[in-house]
Amino acid sequence: MEASTRRARRHDPDRRDKLIAATLDIIAEHGVAGVSHRTVARAADVPLGSTTYHFTSLDDLLAAAFTRHADSIAGVFEERMRAAPDRAAAIESVAEHISGDLLDANHDLVLSVELYGAAARKPVLRAVTQAWMRRSREALEHHFDPTTAREVDALIEGLVLHSALSTDPMTPAQVRAALHRFLP
Amino acid sequence: MEASTRRARRHDPDRRDKLIAATLDIIAEHGVAGVSHRTVARAADVPLGSTTYHFTSLDDLLAAAFTRHADSIAGVFEERMRAAPDRAAAIESVAEHISGDLLDANHDLVLSVELYGAAARKPVLRAVTQAWMRRSREALEHHFDPTTAREVDALIEGLVLHSALSTDPMTPAQVRAALHRFLP
DNA sequence: CCTCCATGTGTACGAGCGTACATAACGATC
DNA sequence: GATCGTTATGTACGCTCGTACACATGGAGG
Numbered sequence: 001m002e003a004s005t006r007r008a009r010r011h012d013p014d015r016r017d018k019l020i021a022a023t024l025d026i027i028a029e030h031g032v033a034g035v036s037h038r039t040v041a042r043a044a045d046v047p048l049g050s051t052t053y054h055f056t057s058l059d060d061l062l063a064a065a066f067t068r069h070a071d072s073i074a075g076v077f078e079e080r081m082r083a084a085p086d087r088a089a090a091i092e093s094v095a096e097h098i099s100g101d102l103l104d105a106n107h108d109l110v111l112s113v114e115l116y117g118a119a120a121r122k123p124v125l126r127a128v129t130q131a132w133m134r135r136s137r138e139a140l141e142h143h144f145d146p147t148t149a150r151e152v153d154a155l156i157e158g159l160v161l162h163s164a165l166s167t168d169p170m171t172p173a174q175v176r177a178a179l180h181r182f183l184p
Numbered sequence: 185m186e187a188s189t190r191r192a193r194r195h196d197p198d199r200r201d202k203l204i205a206a207t208l209d210i211i212a213e214h215g216v217a218g219v220s221h222r223t224v225a226r227a228a229d230v231p232l233g234s235t236t237y238h239f240t241s242l243d244d245l246l247a248a249a250f251t252r253h254a255d256s257i258a259g260v261f262e263e264r265m266r267a268a269p270d271r272a273a274a275i276e277s278v279a280e281h282i283s284g285d286l287l288d289a290n291h292d293l294v295l296s297v298e299l300y301g302a303a304a305r306k307p308v309l310r311a312v313t314q315a316w317m318r319r320s321r322e323a324l325e326h327h328f329d330p331t332t333a334r335e336v337d338a339l340i341e342g343l344v345l346h347s348a349l350s351t352d353p354m355t356p357a358q359v360r361a362a363l364h365r366f367l368p
Numbered sequence: 369c370c371t372c373c374a375t376g377t378g379t380a381c382g383a384g385c386g387t388a389c390a391t392a393a394c395g396a397t398c
Numbered sequence: 399g400a401t402c403g404t405t406a407t408g409t410a411c412g413c414t415c416g417t418a419c420a421c422a423t424g425g426a427g428g
Contacts, residue, residue, distance in 0.1 A: 037386065038386095047408070048407080053405080117301045
C-alpha cells in the first residue's frame with residue numbers, strides 16, 4: 001500500500017451516491033420543485049453543508065441525479081436488447097419493458113417526465129436525454145434497421161407515457177398488438 | 185338594466201385570463217418551479233393581492249392554467265380532425281400537427297411536458313390529462329377505429345416528444361413515413 | 369347625495385431558501 | 399507524537415416565498 005492508496009478517500013464511502021439517490025427519491029415524490037439542499041440533506045441523513053461540498057450548486061446536483069437515472073434505464077434496456085436472441089424475442093422484451101415491470105409507474109416514470117421537462121429548458125440536461133435516446137436507438141438497432149429503430153423508440157415513449165397517465169391503461173396484450181402492427 | 189346586470193362585475197374585464205396567460209408564459213420559460221404569486225403578478229402587471237383574490241392558492245392557479253392549455257390544444261386538434269374530409273387528409277393533418285406548426289417547440293411543448301410531470305403526482309391534474317387524451321382519441325375516431333385511434337394517439341405523443349428533445353429531429357417526411365407505416 | 373358592502377389592494381409575518389465561509393476533524397508525513 | 403493540508407460541517411446572511419388580513423374604493427339602493 002504505498003503509491004496505489006495514496007489518493008484514497010478519507011472516510012466517505014458513498015456520500016455522493018447517497019445524495020444522488022435521495023435527490024431522485026425527492027424528485028419522484030415531490031417533483032424538481034421539491035428539491036432543495038435542505039430536503040436532500042434530510043432525506044440522505046447528512047449535514048446541510050455536505051450537499052454544497054459535494055455539488056457546487058443545486059443545478060449540479062440535479063444534473064448528476066438525472067444523469068444517473070437516464071444511465072440506469074438505458075443500461076437496463078440495452079441489457080434486455082442484448083439478451084434477446086432474435087427479433088421476436090426483442091419485440092417481446094420491448095413489450096415487457098413498456099408494460100411496466102421496469103418503469104414502475106410512480107417512480108421511474110415521474111423521474112423521466114421531470115427530466116424531459118427540465119431538459120426542454122436546460123441545455124445540460126438536454127444532452128442527457130439525447131445520450132439516452134441514442135443508446136436506446138442503438139440497442140434497438142441490434143434487431144431493427146435504423147429507421148425502424150427510431151420510429152419504435154418514439155412509439156415506446158408514447159405508449160409508456162399514455163400507460164402511466166391513463167386510469168385505463170393498455171393491457172400488455174394491447175401493447176403487444178400495437179408493437180406487432182408496427183413490426184409485422 | 186335591472187335584474188340582468190345586477191351581478192355584473194365592477195371593473196375587472198379579464199384579470200383572471202391575464203393571470204392564467206401570464207402563468208402559462210412563466211411555466212414555458214422557467215417551469216412550474218418558476219411560478220410564484222409574485223412572478224405571476226409581475227408578469228401580468230397586476231398587484232400581488234390580485235393573485236390571491238382570484239385564485240385561492242397557487243395550486244388552484246396552476247390547475248386553471250394547465251386546464252386552459254390542455255383545452256386549447258385539444259380544441260385545435262379536434263378542429264383539424266373535423267376539417268379533414270377523409271382518412272388520407274386526416275393522416276396528413278396529424279403529420280402537420282406533429283411537425284410542429286402547432287407545438288412550436290419551446291412553448292406548448294414545455295407546457296405539455298410540465299403538465300405530464302405535475303399530473304403524475306397530482307390527481308387534479310391527472311384528470312386534466314385524461315380529459316385531453318379522451319378528446320384526442322375521440323377526434324381520431326372520426327377517421328379510425330378505436331383501437332387504431334388509441335395506438336396512433338400514443339405514437340403522436342412519442343413523435344412529438346422525440347422531435348422536441350432531439351437536436352436531430354425527424355423531418356416532416358420521416359414523420360409522414362412513420363404514420364403511413366402504422367396506417368397503411 | 370348619502371350609505372353600505374362586495375370587490376379589490378398593500379403590507380406584514382414567519383418560514384424556508386441558496387450559498388458563503390470560519391472552523392473542526394483527521395489521515396498522511398516527518 | 400507533532401505538523402500540515404485536505405476533507406467535511408455548523409452557522410449565519412440576505413432574500414423570496416405563500417398567505418393572512420386590515421383597509422381602500424366605488425357602484426347600487428335609498
